[in-house]
Structures are given as structure tokens and as C-alpha cells.
Amino acid sequence: MGPEEITKLLARTALRDRNAFDRLYRLTSAKLFGVCLRVLKDRAEAEEALQEIYIKIWHKADRFTANDLSPITWLVAVARNHCIDRLRARKKGNRPLDEAAEIADAAPGPEAQVAASGERRRIDGCLNELEAERALAVRGAYLDGETYAELAERFSVPLNTMRTWLRRSLLKLKDCLEA
Known part of the structure; x- marks a missing residue:
């Protein structure tokens, strides 16, 4: 695909x-x-x-x-x-x-589940290349549905800093997944 x-x-x-x-x-x-x-x-x-x-x-x-x-x-x-x-x-x-x-x-059927698990391993591998806090923030925002404001509060950083963390982390993930 x-x-x-x-x-x-x-x-x-x-x-x-x-x-x-x-x-x-x-x-x-x-x-x-x-x-x-x-x-x-x-x-x-x-x-x-x-x-x-x-x-x-x-x-x-x-x-x-x-x-x-x-x-x-x-x-x-x-x-x-x-x-x-x-x-x-x-x-x-x-x-x-x-x-x-x-x-x-x-x-999803069994074939789709196998394909998804392979994709999941790739994504997890790329997330592991991020700094620990950045990876947690990405997971919180894009997997757990936390808002930027909630994440900024949880990590004790300004809202714009959280936005920057997520934007830069997504760019790194994109590069990693395209490699």
C-alpha cells in the first residue's frame, strides 16, 4: 500500500x-x-x-x-x-x-491487523528516536487525544513551546518514516 x-x-x-x-x-x-x-x-x-x-x-x-x-x-x-x-x-x-x-x-480482518502491527513497530521505532518528553507529548496529542493546553500544563511548559515540540517532533517522525 x-x-x-x-x-x-x-x-x-x-x-x-x-x-x-x-x-x-x-x-x-x-x-x-x-x-x-x-x-x-x-x-x-x-x-x-x-x-x-x-x-x-x-x-x-x-x-x-x-x-x-x-x-x-x-x-x-x-x-x-x-x-x-x-x-x-x-x-x-x-x-x-x-x-x-x-x-x-x-x-479489521486478520491480514489488516498484521499489516497494522508492522506499521505500529515502525512508528514505535521512530518515536523511540525522539527525546523521551517529546515522545510522550506526541503520544499524548496524537494517540491519546490530549489538547496542546493539557500537554503544556502536564509538562510545565508554555503553550507555544508545546506547539513547537509537537511540530518539530512530527517533522522528525516524518523523516524517520520516509527513510
Whole structure:
């Protein structure tokens, strides 16, 4: 699964190509499910969120531009942001409406789980190359759904410092993953 293939599938999905969308789902659902599970920490809620995320992807695939981000980064951002929105709604006592009740079970199959575990090892290896505090901040922001303000408070640094830490850490991770 290369970025070029995912970019093409997103472009075809934007044109409402159901076969492309199905292939995109099969190639990326394990990774996005992992993001959902890490942020939400509840399998049932993560499965529900994944369904909602793919509905968003179906409707917003035309918003992806290959120049801005890698396609998987864009998909992960969609998933992460959706899950963080769910967490915020949970904190406020509101549960999002179940827009995806009629979508089939989104649990990844065994092949997708194996692919996701290989990708996970690569990401963990790259995270281990970061300074310990930076790696914890990245995990907090992008895997656990903590806000920049929460992280700044936890690490006793100014908010802009936390933003800089995360931006620089993401650039290092990108370089490591592309190597």
C-alpha cells in the first residue's frame, strides 16, 4: 500500500467510485481503527467511530489534496480529529448521534491487523528516536487525544513551546518514516 495508490483511491472516491472506496477501506481501516482505539480506549466506541469516519471520508474525499499531506496522514488526521470530538462531546455529557447505524461491521480482518502491527513497530521505532518528553507529548496529542493546553500544563511548559515540540517532533517522525 503506497501513498500513490491511496491518493488515487481517494481521488476515485471523490468521484463516488464505490470499488475504490471499498479498496481504500480495506487498505486503511486497520490503521484508522488503531487510531480510534488508542484515542477512545473502548473497542465498541472505536468501531462506531470508524464507521462514522469512513462516512466522512466518503463525503469529504474531494478535500484531500496530494500537495498538502501524505494521504495516510490526512486519513489519520480525519480519524484522530473525529475521535477527539467524540471525547469532547463525552466530557460535555453529549453523545454524538449514530449516523452510521446501517454500515456493516468495521472490525479489521486478520491480514489488516498484521499489516497494522508492522506499521505500529515502525512508528514505535521512530518515536523511540525522539527525546523521551517529546515522545510522550506526541503520544499524548496524537494517540491519546490530549489538547496542546493539557500537554503544556502536564509538562510545565508554555503553550507555544508545546506547539513547537509537537511540530518539530512530527517533522522528525516524518523523516524517520520516509527513510
